[in-house]
Amino acid sequence: MPNKSIQGRIIKGVGGFYYIKPSGSDEIFECRARGRFRREGLTPLVGDIVNCEIDGASGSGMIVGIMPRINSLIRPPVANVTKIAVVFSVKNPKPNLYTVDKLITAAMYAKIKPIICINKTDLCDCEELYRIYSEAGFDTLCLSAATGENTDTLKKMLEGELTVFAGNSGVGKSSLLNCILKNAELETGEVSGRVERGRHTTRHSELMPLDDMSGYIIDTPGFSSFSVSDMDEKALCGLFPEFAPYIDGCAFGDCSHTVEKGCLVLQALNDGKISKTRHDSYIAQYKELLDNKSY
Ligand SMILES: Nc1nc2c(ncn2[C@@H]2O[C@H](COP(=O)(O)OP(=O)(O)O)[C@@H](O)[C@H]2O)c(=O)[nH]1
Ligand SMILES: [Mg+2]
Ligand SMILES: [Zn+2]
Known part of the structure:
Protein backbone atom coordinates (compact mmCIF):
# COMPACT_ATOMS: atom_id res chain seq x y z
CA MET A 1 0.00 0.00 0.00
CA PRO A 2 1.36 3.44 -0.91
CA ASN A 3 1.53 6.27 1.61
CA LYS A 4 -1.48 8.54 1.55
CA SER A 5 -2.81 11.79 2.91
CA ILE A 6 -6.31 12.03 4.32
CA GLN A 7 -8.49 14.68 5.90
CA GLY A 8 -11.14 13.80 8.43
CA ARG A 9 -12.71 14.49 11.78
CA ILE A 10 -11.43 13.23 15.12
CA ILE A 11 -14.32 11.27 16.58
CA LYS A 12 -12.51 9.81 19.59
CA GLY A 13 -9.28 10.24 21.50
CA VAL A 14 -7.90 7.63 23.91
CA GLY A 15 -4.45 7.37 25.47
CA GLY A 16 -2.59 9.38 22.86
CA PHE A 17 -4.41 7.79 19.93
CA TYR A 18 -6.92 9.64 17.82
CA TYR A 19 -9.57 8.04 15.64
CA ILE A 20 -10.23 9.91 12.43
CA LYS A 21 -13.15 9.52 10.10
CA PRO A 22 -12.96 11.09 6.63
CA SER A 23 -16.31 12.57 5.56
CA GLY A 24 -18.35 10.30 3.32
CA SER A 25 -16.41 7.22 4.40
CA ASP A 26 -16.95 4.66 7.12
CA GLU A 27 -13.25 3.87 7.42
CA ILE A 28 -11.62 4.96 10.67
CA PHE A 29 -7.89 5.77 10.87
CA GLU A 30 -5.92 5.42 14.09
CA CYS A 31 -3.35 8.20 14.36
CA ARG A 32 -0.91 9.75 16.77
CA ALA A 33 -0.23 13.47 16.88
CA ARG A 34 3.08 15.05 15.93
CA GLY A 35 5.16 16.08 18.94
CA ARG A 36 5.22 19.55 17.47
CA PHE A 37 1.61 20.13 18.56
CA ARG A 38 2.43 19.43 22.19
CA ARG A 39 5.41 21.75 22.05
CA GLU A 40 3.19 24.45 20.61
CA GLY A 41 0.63 23.87 23.36
CA LEU A 42 -1.94 22.67 20.86
CA THR A 43 -3.81 19.48 21.66
CA PRO A 44 -5.95 17.86 19.00
CA LEU A 45 -9.55 17.73 20.21
CA VAL A 46 -12.47 15.51 19.41
CA GLY A 47 -14.36 17.41 16.72
CA ASP A 48 -11.23 18.76 15.05
CA ILE A 49 -10.81 18.46 11.30
CA VAL A 50 -7.27 17.21 10.76
CA ASN A 51 -4.87 16.29 7.97
CA CYS A 52 -3.08 12.99 8.40
CA GLU A 53 -0.32 11.05 6.71
CA ILE A 54 -0.90 7.31 6.62
CA ASP A 55 2.21 5.17 6.26
CA GLY A 56 1.48 2.59 3.58
CA ALA A 57 3.83 -0.08 4.94
CA SER A 58 2.78 -0.04 8.61
CA GLY A 59 -0.69 1.41 8.27
CA SER A 60 0.09 3.77 11.13
CA GLY A 61 -1.04 7.36 10.90
CA MET A 62 0.17 10.75 12.03
CA ILE A 63 -1.83 13.93 12.45
CA VAL A 64 0.18 16.61 10.65
CA GLY A 65 -2.23 19.54 10.62
CA ILE A 66 -5.27 20.85 12.49
CA MET A 67 -7.73 23.05 10.64
CA PRO A 68 -8.73 26.33 12.31
CA ARG A 69 -11.55 25.78 14.82
CA ILE A 70 -14.81 27.67 14.92
CA ASN A 71 -14.81 27.16 18.69
CA SER A 72 -13.68 24.79 21.40
CA LEU A 73 -15.30 23.84 24.68
CA ILE A 74 -13.38 22.91 27.80
CA ARG A 75 -15.93 20.57 29.32
CA PRO A 76 -16.58 18.45 27.37
CA PRO A 77 -13.29 18.96 25.51
CA VAL A 78 -14.63 19.20 21.97
CA ALA A 79 -14.07 21.51 19.00
CA ASN A 80 -16.28 22.84 16.21
CA VAL A 81 -19.59 22.50 18.01
CA THR A 82 -22.43 24.00 15.95
CA LYS A 83 -25.48 23.30 18.11
CA ILE A 84 -26.32 22.65 21.73
CA ALA A 85 -29.40 20.76 22.79
CA VAL A 86 -30.23 22.36 26.13
CA VAL A 87 -32.21 19.59 27.81
CA PHE A 88 -34.39 19.95 30.89
CA SER A 89 -37.50 18.17 32.12
CA VAL A 90 -40.92 19.50 33.11
CA LYS A 91 -40.71 17.35 36.23
CA ASN A 92 -38.40 14.83 38.00
CA PRO A 93 -36.17 16.82 38.27
CA LYS A 94 -38.13 20.06 38.14
CA PRO A 95 -36.65 22.68 35.84
CA ASN A 96 -34.15 25.20 37.10
CA LEU A 97 -34.59 27.99 34.57
CA TYR A 98 -31.58 29.92 35.80
CA THR A 99 -29.36 26.95 34.96
CA VAL A 100 -31.10 26.63 31.61
CA ASP A 101 -30.68 30.32 30.82
CA LYS A 102 -27.01 30.27 31.79
CA LEU A 103 -26.42 27.38 29.42
CA ILE A 104 -28.18 29.30 26.67
CA THR A 105 -26.10 32.39 27.36
CA ALA A 106 -22.88 30.38 27.24
CA ALA A 107 -23.98 28.84 23.95
CA MET A 108 -24.82 32.23 22.46
CA TYR A 109 -21.44 33.56 23.63
CA ALA A 110 -19.64 30.69 21.89
CA LYS A 111 -21.80 31.32 18.79
CA ILE A 112 -23.42 27.89 19.11
CA LYS A 113 -27.09 27.67 18.25
CA PRO A 114 -29.21 26.33 21.10
CA ILE A 115 -32.16 23.97 20.68
CA ILE A 116 -34.36 24.11 23.76
CA CYS A 117 -35.48 20.57 24.58
CA ILE A 118 -38.26 20.29 27.14
CA ASN A 119 -38.38 16.61 28.03
CA LYS A 120 -40.72 14.32 30.01
CA THR A 121 -43.80 16.10 28.67
CA ASP A 122 -45.68 12.83 29.22
CA LEU A 123 -45.58 13.73 32.93
CA CYS A 124 -47.17 17.18 32.76
CA ASP A 125 -47.90 19.89 30.25
CA CYS A 126 -45.20 22.14 28.90
CA GLU A 127 -47.18 25.04 27.44
CA GLU A 128 -45.80 27.75 29.69
CA LEU A 129 -42.19 26.64 29.25
CA TYR A 130 -42.70 26.30 25.51
CA ARG A 131 -44.09 29.83 25.35
CA ILE A 132 -41.15 31.33 27.26
CA TYR A 133 -38.50 29.90 24.98
CA SER A 134 -40.24 30.01 21.62
CA GLU A 135 -41.25 33.63 22.17
CA ALA A 136 -37.66 34.46 23.09
CA GLY A 137 -36.78 33.33 19.57
CA PHE A 138 -35.28 29.87 20.17
CA ASP A 139 -35.95 26.60 18.40
CA THR A 140 -37.99 24.91 21.12
CA LEU A 141 -39.38 21.39 21.32
CA CYS A 142 -41.73 19.63 23.74
CA LEU A 143 -40.33 16.11 23.89
CA SER A 144 -40.86 12.80 25.57
CA ALA A 145 -38.25 10.10 25.37
CA ALA A 146 -40.87 7.83 26.96
CA THR A 147 -43.48 8.22 24.19
CA GLY A 148 -41.17 9.37 21.41
CA GLU A 149 -43.03 12.67 21.01
CA ASN A 150 -41.15 15.04 18.68
CA THR A 151 -37.94 13.02 18.72
CA ASP A 152 -38.09 12.83 14.89
CA THR A 153 -38.32 16.61 14.71
CA LEU A 154 -35.32 16.88 17.00
CA LYS A 155 -33.35 14.47 14.84
CA LYS A 156 -34.04 16.56 11.73
CA MET A 157 -32.61 19.62 13.49
CA LEU A 158 -29.32 17.76 14.02
CA GLU A 159 -28.61 17.04 10.36
CA GLY A 160 -25.15 18.21 9.32
CA GLU A 161 -24.44 19.64 12.78
CA LEU A 162 -22.13 18.72 15.63
CA THR A 163 -24.48 18.86 18.60
CA VAL A 164 -23.64 18.70 22.28
CA PHE A 165 -26.40 17.44 24.58
CA ALA A 166 -26.24 19.47 27.76
CA GLY A 167 -28.32 19.61 30.89
CA ASN A 168 -28.46 18.38 34.45
CA SER A 169 -28.25 14.74 35.31
CA GLY A 170 -31.55 12.88 35.16
CA VAL A 171 -33.35 15.13 32.66
CA GLY A 172 -33.28 12.44 29.97
CA LYS A 173 -30.35 13.24 27.66
CA SER A 174 -29.26 9.63 27.21
CA SER A 175 -32.88 8.50 26.84
CA LEU A 176 -33.43 11.04 24.05
CA LEU A 177 -30.26 9.92 22.29
CA ASN A 178 -31.42 6.32 22.50
CA CYS A 179 -34.58 7.44 20.64
CA ILE A 180 -32.58 9.26 17.98
CA LEU A 181 -29.72 6.82 17.39
CA LYS A 182 -30.70 3.43 16.06
CA ASN A 183 -27.92 1.41 17.62
CA ALA A 184 -27.11 3.43 20.70
CA GLU A 185 -27.61 1.75 24.01
CA LEU A 186 -26.59 4.48 26.34
CA GLU A 187 -26.86 3.89 30.03
CA THR A 188 -29.85 5.66 31.53
CA GLY A 189 -31.37 5.98 34.93
CA GLU A 190 -31.03 7.71 38.25
CA VAL A 191 -27.48 7.64 39.48
CA SER A 192 -26.15 9.06 42.71
CA GLY A 193 -23.86 12.05 42.40
CA ARG A 194 -21.00 9.98 43.69
CA VAL A 195 -21.30 7.19 41.16
CA GLU A 196 -21.78 9.66 38.37
CA ARG A 197 -18.64 11.56 39.27
CA GLY A 198 -16.72 8.34 39.35
CA ARG A 199 -17.97 7.39 35.93
CA HIS A 200 -17.35 10.84 34.62
CA THR A 201 -13.61 10.69 35.10
CA THR A 202 -13.31 7.37 33.33
CA ARG A 203 -15.35 8.38 30.34
CA HIS A 204 -13.96 10.23 27.38
CA SER A 205 -15.70 12.37 24.82
CA GLU A 206 -16.76 10.52 21.76
CA LEU A 207 -18.73 11.71 18.78
CA MET A 208 -21.61 9.51 17.74
CA PRO A 209 -22.48 9.69 14.05
CA LEU A 210 -26.16 10.07 13.16
CA ASP A 211 -27.69 7.22 11.20
CA ASP A 212 -28.57 7.87 7.53
CA MET A 213 -27.52 11.52 7.64
CA SER A 214 -24.46 13.64 8.22
CA GLY A 215 -23.85 15.08 11.65
CA TYR A 216 -22.59 14.02 15.06
CA ILE A 217 -23.81 14.19 18.59
CA ILE A 218 -22.05 14.00 21.88
CA ASP A 219 -23.57 12.95 25.20
CA THR A 220 -21.95 14.46 28.22
CA PRO A 221 -22.54 12.81 31.59
CA GLY A 222 -23.20 15.37 34.29
CA PHE A 223 -22.33 18.26 32.02
CA SER A 224 -24.30 21.28 33.04
CA SER A 225 -22.51 24.44 32.15
CA PHE A 226 -19.49 26.01 30.62
CA SER A 227 -17.82 29.20 31.45
CA VAL A 228 -18.51 32.75 30.38
CA SER A 229 -16.64 34.16 33.38
CA ASP A 230 -14.32 36.22 31.19
CA MET A 231 -17.26 38.06 29.68
CA ASP A 232 -17.93 41.76 30.20
N1 LIG B 1 -41.51 9.81 32.26
C1 LIG B 1 -40.39 10.00 31.57
N2 LIG B 1 -39.21 9.58 32.07
C2 LIG B 1 -38.09 9.79 31.35
C3 LIG B 1 -38.12 10.45 30.10
N3 LIG B 1 -36.85 10.54 29.63
C4 LIG B 1 -36.06 9.96 30.56
N4 LIG B 1 -36.79 9.48 31.59
C5 LIG B 1 -36.28 8.79 32.80
O1 LIG B 1 -35.47 9.69 33.52
C6 LIG B 1 -34.34 9.04 34.11
C7 LIG B 1 -33.05 9.71 33.69
O2 LIG B 1 -32.89 9.58 32.29
P1 LIG B 1 -31.44 9.64 31.59
O3 LIG B 1 -31.66 9.50 30.14
O4 LIG B 1 -30.49 8.70 32.24
O5 LIG B 1 -31.02 11.15 31.94
P2 LIG B 1 -29.59 11.86 31.73
O6 LIG B 1 -28.89 11.83 33.05
O7 LIG B 1 -29.91 13.28 31.34
O8 LIG B 1 -28.85 11.13 30.65
C8 LIG B 1 -34.45 7.58 33.66
O9 LIG B 1 -35.06 6.86 34.70
C9 LIG B 1 -35.35 7.64 32.46
O10 LIG B 1 -36.07 6.45 32.25
C10 LIG B 1 -39.41 10.88 29.58
O11 LIG B 1 -39.54 11.47 28.52
N5 LIG B 1 -40.49 10.64 30.38
MG1 LIG C 1 -26.94 10.29 30.65
ZN1 LIG D 1 -32.31 49.54 29.16
Whole structure:
Protein backbone atom coordinates (compact mmCIF):
# COMPACT_ATOMS: atom_id res chain seq x y z
CA MET A 1 0.00 0.00 0.00
CA PRO A 2 1.36 3.44 -0.91
CA ASN A 3 1.53 6.27 1.61
CA LYS A 4 -1.48 8.54 1.55
CA SER A 5 -2.81 11.79 2.91
CA ILE A 6 -6.31 12.03 4.32
CA GLN A 7 -8.49 14.68 5.90
CA GLY A 8 -11.14 13.80 8.43
CA ARG A 9 -12.71 14.49 11.78
CA ILE A 10 -11.43 13.23 15.12
CA ILE A 11 -14.32 11.27 16.58
CA LYS A 12 -12.51 9.81 19.59
CA GLY A 13 -9.28 10.24 21.50
CA VAL A 14 -7.90 7.63 23.91
CA GLY A 15 -4.45 7.37 25.47
CA GLY A 16 -2.59 9.38 22.86
CA PHE A 17 -4.41 7.79 19.93
CA TYR A 18 -6.92 9.64 17.82
CA TYR A 19 -9.57 8.04 15.64
CA ILE A 20 -10.23 9.91 12.43
CA LYS A 21 -13.15 9.52 10.10
CA PRO A 22 -12.96 11.09 6.63
CA SER A 23 -16.31 12.57 5.56
CA GLY A 24 -18.35 10.30 3.32
CA SER A 25 -16.41 7.22 4.40
CA ASP A 26 -16.95 4.66 7.12
CA GLU A 27 -13.25 3.87 7.42
CA ILE A 28 -11.62 4.96 10.67
CA PHE A 29 -7.89 5.77 10.87
CA GLU A 30 -5.92 5.42 14.09
CA CYS A 31 -3.35 8.20 14.36
CA ARG A 32 -0.91 9.75 16.77
CA ALA A 33 -0.23 13.47 16.88
CA ARG A 34 3.08 15.05 15.93
CA GLY A 35 5.16 16.08 18.94
CA ARG A 36 5.22 19.55 17.47
CA PHE A 37 1.61 20.13 18.56
CA ARG A 38 2.43 19.43 22.19
CA ARG A 39 5.41 21.75 22.05
CA GLU A 40 3.19 24.45 20.61
CA GLY A 41 0.63 23.87 23.36
CA LEU A 42 -1.94 22.67 20.86
CA THR A 43 -3.81 19.48 21.66
CA PRO A 44 -5.95 17.86 19.00
CA LEU A 45 -9.55 17.73 20.21
CA VAL A 46 -12.47 15.51 19.41
CA GLY A 47 -14.36 17.41 16.72
CA ASP A 48 -11.23 18.76 15.05
CA ILE A 49 -10.81 18.46 11.30
CA VAL A 50 -7.27 17.21 10.76
CA ASN A 51 -4.87 16.29 7.97
CA CYS A 52 -3.08 12.99 8.40
CA GLU A 53 -0.32 11.05 6.71
CA ILE A 54 -0.90 7.31 6.62
CA ASP A 55 2.21 5.17 6.26
CA GLY A 56 1.48 2.59 3.58
CA ALA A 57 3.83 -0.08 4.94
CA SER A 58 2.78 -0.04 8.61
CA GLY A 59 -0.69 1.41 8.27
CA SER A 60 0.09 3.77 11.13
CA GLY A 61 -1.04 7.36 10.90
CA MET A 62 0.17 10.75 12.03
CA ILE A 63 -1.83 13.93 12.45
CA VAL A 64 0.18 16.61 10.65
CA GLY A 65 -2.23 19.54 10.62
CA ILE A 66 -5.27 20.85 12.49
CA MET A 67 -7.73 23.05 10.64
CA PRO A 68 -8.73 26.33 12.31
CA ARG A 69 -11.55 25.78 14.82
CA ILE A 70 -14.81 27.67 14.92
CA ASN A 71 -14.81 27.16 18.69
CA SER A 72 -13.68 24.79 21.40
CA LEU A 73 -15.30 23.84 24.68
CA ILE A 74 -13.38 22.91 27.80
CA ARG A 75 -15.93 20.57 29.32
CA PRO A 76 -16.58 18.45 27.37
CA PRO A 77 -13.29 18.96 25.51
CA VAL A 78 -14.63 19.20 21.97
CA ALA A 79 -14.07 21.51 19.00
CA ASN A 80 -16.28 22.84 16.21
CA VAL A 81 -19.59 22.50 18.01
CA THR A 82 -22.43 24.00 15.95
CA LYS A 83 -25.48 23.30 18.11
CA ILE A 84 -26.32 22.65 21.73
CA ALA A 85 -29.40 20.76 22.79
CA VAL A 86 -30.23 22.36 26.13
CA VAL A 87 -32.21 19.59 27.81
CA PHE A 88 -34.39 19.95 30.89
CA SER A 89 -37.50 18.17 32.12
CA VAL A 90 -40.92 19.50 33.11
CA LYS A 91 -40.71 17.35 36.23
CA ASN A 92 -38.40 14.83 38.00
CA PRO A 93 -36.17 16.82 38.27
CA LYS A 94 -38.13 20.06 38.14
CA PRO A 95 -36.65 22.68 35.84
CA ASN A 96 -34.15 25.20 37.10
CA LEU A 97 -34.59 27.99 34.57
CA TYR A 98 -31.58 29.92 35.80
CA THR A 99 -29.36 26.95 34.96
CA VAL A 100 -31.10 26.63 31.61
CA ASP A 101 -30.68 30.32 30.82
CA LYS A 102 -27.01 30.27 31.79
CA LEU A 103 -26.42 27.38 29.42
CA ILE A 104 -28.18 29.30 26.67
CA THR A 105 -26.10 32.39 27.36
CA ALA A 106 -22.88 30.38 27.24
CA ALA A 107 -23.98 28.84 23.95
CA MET A 108 -24.82 32.23 22.46
CA TYR A 109 -21.44 33.56 23.63
CA ALA A 110 -19.64 30.69 21.89
CA LYS A 111 -21.80 31.32 18.79
CA ILE A 112 -23.42 27.89 19.11
CA LYS A 113 -27.09 27.67 18.25
CA PRO A 114 -29.21 26.33 21.10
CA ILE A 115 -32.16 23.97 20.68
CA ILE A 116 -34.36 24.11 23.76
CA CYS A 117 -35.48 20.57 24.58
CA ILE A 118 -38.26 20.29 27.14
CA ASN A 119 -38.38 16.61 28.03
CA LYS A 120 -40.72 14.32 30.01
CA THR A 121 -43.80 16.10 28.67
CA ASP A 122 -45.68 12.83 29.22
CA LEU A 123 -45.58 13.73 32.93
CA CYS A 124 -47.17 17.18 32.76
CA ASP A 125 -47.90 19.89 30.25
CA CYS A 126 -45.20 22.14 28.90
CA GLU A 127 -47.18 25.04 27.44
CA GLU A 128 -45.80 27.75 29.69
CA LEU A 129 -42.19 26.64 29.25
CA TYR A 130 -42.70 26.30 25.51
CA ARG A 131 -44.09 29.83 25.35
CA ILE A 132 -41.15 31.33 27.26
CA TYR A 133 -38.50 29.90 24.98
CA SER A 134 -40.24 30.01 21.62
CA GLU A 135 -41.25 33.63 22.17
CA ALA A 136 -37.66 34.46 23.09
CA GLY A 137 -36.78 33.33 19.57
CA PHE A 138 -35.28 29.87 20.17
CA ASP A 139 -35.95 26.60 18.40
CA THR A 140 -37.99 24.91 21.12
CA LEU A 141 -39.38 21.39 21.32
CA CYS A 142 -41.73 19.63 23.74
CA LEU A 143 -40.33 16.11 23.89
CA SER A 144 -40.86 12.80 25.57
CA ALA A 145 -38.25 10.10 25.37
CA ALA A 146 -40.87 7.83 26.96
CA THR A 147 -43.48 8.22 24.19
CA GLY A 148 -41.17 9.37 21.41
CA GLU A 149 -43.03 12.67 21.01
CA ASN A 150 -41.15 15.04 18.68
CA THR A 151 -37.94 13.02 18.72
CA ASP A 152 -38.09 12.83 14.89
CA THR A 153 -38.32 16.61 14.71
CA LEU A 154 -35.32 16.88 17.00
CA LYS A 155 -33.35 14.47 14.84
CA LYS A 156 -34.04 16.56 11.73
CA MET A 157 -32.61 19.62 13.49
CA LEU A 158 -29.32 17.76 14.02
CA GLU A 159 -28.61 17.04 10.36
CA GLY A 160 -25.15 18.21 9.32
CA GLU A 161 -24.44 19.64 12.78
CA LEU A 162 -22.13 18.72 15.63
CA THR A 163 -24.48 18.86 18.60
CA VAL A 164 -23.64 18.70 22.28
CA PHE A 165 -26.40 17.44 24.58
CA ALA A 166 -26.24 19.47 27.76
CA GLY A 167 -28.32 19.61 30.89
CA ASN A 168 -28.46 18.38 34.45
CA SER A 169 -28.25 14.74 35.31
CA GLY A 170 -31.55 12.88 35.16
CA VAL A 171 -33.35 15.13 32.66
CA GLY A 172 -33.28 12.44 29.97
CA LYS A 173 -30.35 13.24 27.66
CA SER A 174 -29.26 9.63 27.21
CA SER A 175 -32.88 8.50 26.84
CA LEU A 176 -33.43 11.04 24.05
CA LEU A 177 -30.26 9.92 22.29
CA ASN A 178 -31.42 6.32 22.50
CA CYS A 179 -34.58 7.44 20.64
CA ILE A 180 -32.58 9.26 17.98
CA LEU A 181 -29.72 6.82 17.39
CA LYS A 182 -30.70 3.43 16.06
CA ASN A 183 -27.92 1.41 17.62
CA ALA A 184 -27.11 3.43 20.70
CA GLU A 185 -27.61 1.75 24.01
CA LEU A 186 -26.59 4.48 26.34
CA GLU A 187 -26.86 3.89 30.03
CA THR A 188 -29.85 5.66 31.53
CA GLY A 189 -31.37 5.98 34.93
CA GLU A 190 -31.03 7.71 38.25
CA VAL A 191 -27.48 7.64 39.48
CA SER A 192 -26.15 9.06 42.71
CA GLY A 193 -23.86 12.05 42.40
CA ARG A 194 -21.00 9.98 43.69
CA VAL A 195 -21.30 7.19 41.16
CA GLU A 196 -21.78 9.66 38.37
CA ARG A 197 -18.64 11.56 39.27
CA GLY A 198 -16.72 8.34 39.35
CA ARG A 199 -17.97 7.39 35.93
CA HIS A 200 -17.35 10.84 34.62
CA THR A 201 -13.61 10.69 35.10
CA THR A 202 -13.31 7.37 33.33
CA ARG A 203 -15.35 8.38 30.34
CA HIS A 204 -13.96 10.23 27.38
CA SER A 205 -15.70 12.37 24.82
CA GLU A 206 -16.76 10.52 21.76
CA LEU A 207 -18.73 11.71 18.78
CA MET A 208 -21.61 9.51 17.74
CA PRO A 209 -22.48 9.69 14.05
CA LEU A 210 -26.16 10.07 13.16
CA ASP A 211 -27.69 7.22 11.20
CA ASP A 212 -28.57 7.87 7.53
CA MET A 213 -27.52 11.52 7.64
CA SER A 214 -24.46 13.64 8.22
CA GLY A 215 -23.85 15.08 11.65
CA TYR A 216 -22.59 14.02 15.06
CA ILE A 217 -23.81 14.19 18.59
CA ILE A 218 -22.05 14.00 21.88
CA ASP A 219 -23.57 12.95 25.20
CA THR A 220 -21.95 14.46 28.22
CA PRO A 221 -22.54 12.81 31.59
CA GLY A 222 -23.20 15.37 34.29
CA PHE A 223 -22.33 18.26 32.02
CA SER A 224 -24.30 21.28 33.04
CA SER A 225 -22.51 24.44 32.15
CA PHE A 226 -19.49 26.01 30.62
CA SER A 227 -17.82 29.20 31.45
CA VAL A 228 -18.51 32.75 30.38
CA SER A 229 -16.64 34.16 33.38
CA ASP A 230 -14.32 36.22 31.19
CA MET A 231 -17.26 38.06 29.68
CA ASP A 232 -17.93 41.76 30.20
CA GLU A 233 -21.34 42.19 31.87
CA LYS A 234 -22.16 44.91 29.32
CA ALA A 235 -22.11 42.27 26.58
CA LEU A 236 -24.64 40.07 28.37
CA CYS A 237 -27.77 41.80 27.04
CA GLY A 238 -26.60 41.04 23.50
CA LEU A 239 -26.91 37.33 24.26
CA PHE A 240 -30.66 37.61 24.97
CA PRO A 241 -32.14 37.71 21.47
CA GLU A 242 -35.54 38.90 22.72
CA PHE A 243 -33.95 42.09 24.10
CA ALA A 244 -32.60 43.09 20.69
CA PRO A 245 -35.53 45.24 19.50
CA TYR A 246 -35.33 47.40 22.64
CA ILE A 247 -31.63 47.78 23.48
CA ASP A 248 -30.64 50.49 21.04
CA GLY A 249 -33.52 52.74 21.99
CA CYS A 250 -32.73 52.82 25.71
CA ALA A 251 -32.66 56.26 27.24
CA PHE A 252 -29.01 56.04 28.27
CA GLY A 253 -26.24 54.56 26.15
CA ASP A 254 -24.93 52.56 29.09
CA CYS A 255 -28.28 51.28 30.36
CA SER A 256 -27.84 48.00 32.26
CA HIS A 257 -31.52 47.08 31.63
CA THR A 258 -31.89 46.09 35.27
CA VAL A 259 -33.37 49.09 37.12
CA GLU A 260 -33.17 52.24 35.00
CA LYS A 261 -36.13 54.55 34.47
CA GLY A 262 -36.93 54.85 30.78
CA CYS A 263 -35.37 51.48 29.96
CA LEU A 264 -37.17 49.98 26.97
CA VAL A 265 -36.24 46.43 27.97
CA LEU A 266 -37.95 46.95 31.35
CA GLN A 267 -40.88 48.51 29.54
CA ALA A 268 -41.15 45.42 27.31
CA LEU A 269 -40.99 43.26 30.44
CA ASN A 270 -43.90 45.21 31.94
CA ASP A 271 -45.84 44.88 28.71
CA GLY A 272 -45.36 41.10 28.78
CA LYS A 273 -43.19 41.07 25.66
CA ILE A 274 -40.21 39.72 27.57
CA SER A 275 -40.67 36.86 30.01
CA LYS A 276 -40.14 37.51 33.70
CA THR A 277 -38.06 34.35 34.25
CA ARG A 278 -35.74 35.23 31.38
CA HIS A 279 -35.25 38.76 32.68
CA ASP A 280 -34.72 37.45 36.22
CA SER A 281 -31.98 35.20 34.84
CA TYR A 282 -30.49 38.18 33.05
CA ILE A 283 -30.32 40.21 36.27
CA ALA A 284 -28.87 37.31 38.27
CA GLN A 285 -26.20 36.63 35.70
CA TYR A 286 -25.42 40.34 35.33
CA LYS A 287 -24.79 40.53 39.08
CA GLU A 288 -22.71 37.37 38.99
CA LEU A 289 -20.48 38.80 36.28
CA LEU A 290 -20.08 42.05 38.24
CA ASP A 291 -19.21 40.14 41.45
CA ASN A 292 -16.62 38.04 39.64
CA LYS A 293 -14.90 41.21 38.53
CA SER A 294 -14.67 42.89 41.90
CA TYR A 295 -12.32 40.69 43.85
N1 LIG B 1 -41.51 9.81 32.26
C1 LIG B 1 -40.39 10.00 31.57
N2 LIG B 1 -39.21 9.58 32.07
C2 LIG B 1 -38.09 9.79 31.35
C3 LIG B 1 -38.12 10.45 30.10
N3 LIG B 1 -36.85 10.54 29.63
C4 LIG B 1 -36.06 9.96 30.56
N4 LIG B 1 -36.79 9.48 31.59
C5 LIG B 1 -36.28 8.79 32.80
O1 LIG B 1 -35.47 9.69 33.52
C6 LIG B 1 -34.34 9.04 34.11
C7 LIG B 1 -33.05 9.71 33.69
O2 LIG B 1 -32.89 9.58 32.29
P1 LIG B 1 -31.44 9.64 31.59
O3 LIG B 1 -31.66 9.50 30.14
O4 LIG B 1 -30.49 8.70 32.24
O5 LIG B 1 -31.02 11.15 31.94
P2 LIG B 1 -29.59 11.86 31.73
O6 LIG B 1 -28.89 11.83 33.05
O7 LIG B 1 -29.91 13.28 31.34
O8 LIG B 1 -28.85 11.13 30.65
C8 LIG B 1 -34.45 7.58 33.66
O9 LIG B 1 -35.06 6.86 34.70
C9 LIG B 1 -35.35 7.64 32.46
O10 LIG B 1 -36.07 6.45 32.25
C10 LIG B 1 -39.41 10.88 29.58
O11 LIG B 1 -39.54 11.47 28.52
N5 LIG B 1 -40.49 10.64 30.38
MG1 LIG C 1 -26.94 10.29 30.65
ZN1 LIG D 1 -32.31 49.54 29.16
